[in-house]
Amino acid sequence: xxxxxxxxxxxxxxxxxxxxxxxxxxxxxxxxxxxxxxxxxxxxxxxxxxxxxxxxxxxxxxxxxxxxxxxxxxxxxxxxxxxxxxxxxxxxxxxxxxxxxxxxxxxxxxxxxxxxxxxxxxxxxxxxxxxxxxxxxxxxxxxxxxxxxxxxxxxxxxxxxxxxxxxxxxxxxxxxxxxxxxxxxxxxxxxxxxxxxxxxxxxxxxxxxxxxxxxxxxxxxxx
Amino acid sequence: xxxxxxxxxxxxxxxxxxxxxxxxxxxxxxxxxxxxxxxxxxxxxxxxxxxxxxxxxxxxxxxxxxxxxxxxxxxxxxxxxxxxxxxxxxxxxxxxxxxxxxxxxxxxxxxxxxxxxxxxxxxxxxxxxxxxxxxxxxxxxxxxxxxxxxxxxxxxxxxxxxxxxxxxxxxxxxxxxxxxxxxxxxxxxxxxxxxxxxxxxxxxxxxxxxxxxxxxxxxxxxxxxxxxxxxxxxxxxxxxxxxxxxxxxxxxxxxxxxxxxxxxxxxxxxxxx
Numbered sequence: 382x383x384x385x386x387x388x389x390x391x392x393x394x395x396x397x398x399x400x401x402x403x404x405x406x407x408x409x410x411x412x413x414x415x416x417x418x419x420x421x422x423x424x425x426x427x428x429x430x431x432x433x434x435x436x437x438x439x440x441x442x443x444x445x446x447x448x449x450x451x452x453x454x455x456x457x458x459x460x461x462x463x464x465x466x467x468x469x470x471x472x473x474x475x476x477x478x479x480x481x482x483x484x485x486x487x488x489x490x491x492x493x494x495x496x497x498x499x500x501x502x503x504x505x506x507x508x509x510x511x512x513x514x515x516x517x518x519x520x521x522x523x524x525x526x527x528x529x530x531x532x533x534x535x536x537x538x539x540x541x542x543x544x545x546x547x548x549x550x551x552x553x554x555x556x557x558x559x560x561x562x563x564x565x566x567x568x569x570x571x572x573x574x575x576x577x578x579x580x581x582x583x584x585x586x587x588x589x590x591x592x593x594x595x596x597x598x599x600x601x602x603x604x
Numbered sequence: 605x606x607x608x609x610x611x612x613x614x615x616x617x618x619x620x621x622x623x624x625x626x627x628x629x630x631x632x633x634x635x636x637x638x639x640x641x642x643x644x645x646x647x648x649x650x651x652x653x654x655x656x657x658x659x660x661x662x663x664x665x666x667x668x669x670x671x672x673x674x675x676x677x678x679x680x681x682x683x684x685x686x687x688x689x690x691x692x693x694x695x696x697x698x699x700x701x702x703x704x705x706x707x708x709x710x711x712x713x714x715x716x717x718x719x720x721x722x723x724x725x726x727x728x729x730x731x732x733x734x735x736x737x738x739x740x741x742x743x744x745x746x747x748x749x750x751x752x753x754x755x756x757x758x759x760x761x762x763x764x765x766x767x768x769x770x771x772x773x774x775x776x777x778x779x780x781x782x783x784x785x786x787x788x789x790x791x792x793x794x795x796x797x798x799x800x801x802x803x804x805x806x807x808x809x810x811x812x813x814x815x816x817x818x819x820x821x822x823x824x825x826x827x828x829x830x831x832x833x834x835x836x837x838x839x840x841x842x843x844x845x846x847x848x849x850x851x852x853x854x855x856x857x858x859x860x861x862x863x864x865x866x867x868x869x870x871x872x873x874x875x876x877x
Contacts, residue, residue, distance in 0.1 A: 456701075461693075464669070
């Protein structure tokens with residue numbers, strides 16, 4: 382006569398890993414393109430990265446239906462902002478908007494683990510990292526998703542940034558160059574792909590700098 | 605003479621079957637400064653006169669971007685125009701959110717017209733005192749609509765509203781058949797010429813006008829002052845003499861403007877147009 386437990390969940394985890402690194406005048410945002418459910422692969426070619434504004438790019442792992450809904454809400458809110466202020470939202474403004482949007486659904490959360498990357502109003506790279514209900518912090522680098530536990534310690538070691546765990550909080554952009562940061566990101570994902578079954582197929586890298594935005598792709602192991 | 609008896613509120617008919625409050629609202633549009641729209645198969649150009657009330661103040665914003673594929677130019681109570689633009693923007697954003705596709709302009713103008721009609725049938729409301737020239741795209745190409753305070757709307761090849769718009773309309777009536785296949789730049793040129801007609805001899809410079817364009821493959825944008833001044837200089841629209849192609853125009857326009865306005869006063873209810 383045991384109590385019956387819920388056997389239907391409104392959530393699913395589609396897996397995947399996202400990473401972002403802030404540099405002195407650039408920002409690198411990367412994610413794998415595998416979408417899974419349980420032990421199956423749904424598709425090898427799904428982008429978790431979206432450009433929300435001129436200088437803000439969001440990458441989200443978790444439940445992709447919620448991720449897509451969240452992206453649409455932010456896109457619509459950005460349009461309203463542009464009509465009212467006649468300009469694009471800055472990355473720190475978008476960061477606050479994302480936090481508020483997530484907390485708005487505090488009691489039925491978006492199952493989304495986000496990193497927001499971009500350039501701040503001074504042109505310096507910035508990365509913001511979130512939990513599912515909107516708690517956020519500006520950091521020099523971050524990783525979220527199924528491979529984050531494998532990638533974060535590696536970045537702590539390799540990025541030569543002051544650790545975000547130190548107090549007082551230090552200004553955290555990495556002294557590495559853009560190409561060095563990109564190589565590091567590729568290394569992260571190749572390693573994570575080896576041990577995390579939910580990460581693989583293809584790596585999508587978005588680089589934001591003063592000249593604009595560009596995308597790079599790299600094949601990853603497909604097993 | 606009976607107008608004053610039946611014009612107290614918008615829900616009172618006159619014995620002749622007219623709603624005077626609505627007609628008064630259309631008067632407000634005629635008092636506003638001119639706005640002009642023209643369209644080709646692929647582009648729509650909106651142009652308006654931007655006169656500020658004093659040298660010390662900035663001028664009113666009369667052209668609004670509604671979405672990447674739609675923009676409006678207004679004449680009349682600009683505050684009402686601003687509020688309606690916000691409504692139009694919201695409708696476009698909500699449609700894009702739901703259907704991930706741009707709201708066809710034909711649907712948008714119907715929604716706007718229905719919103720205006722509500723204000724003609726509630727005793728506690730007043731009609732919007734602004735006319736809107738809505739220009740934009742849908743799958744079949746470029747379109748220009750005019751939305752009245754009465755809740756009516758019409759599609760046009762080219763149109764002008766506001767004060768001294770009859771002069772522009774006369775110019776447009778002469779040339780509108782060429783607009784369909786016009787290039788983007790020629791369309792802008794025609795808009796500038798039409799705008800010049802409403803200035804009645806005053807010099808056309810980029811500081812008194814605003815031009816906006818939207819087209820297939822070109823998102824709605826308001827052209828900046830230098831670009832507009834460059835176009836004015838290029839097309840040599842500045843001077844009071846019309847260019848050689850339109851030499852026959854001035855004498856016709858003078859008489860055309862006068863006969864046009866007297867016809868409107870002869871009691872034809874504006875809503876019937």
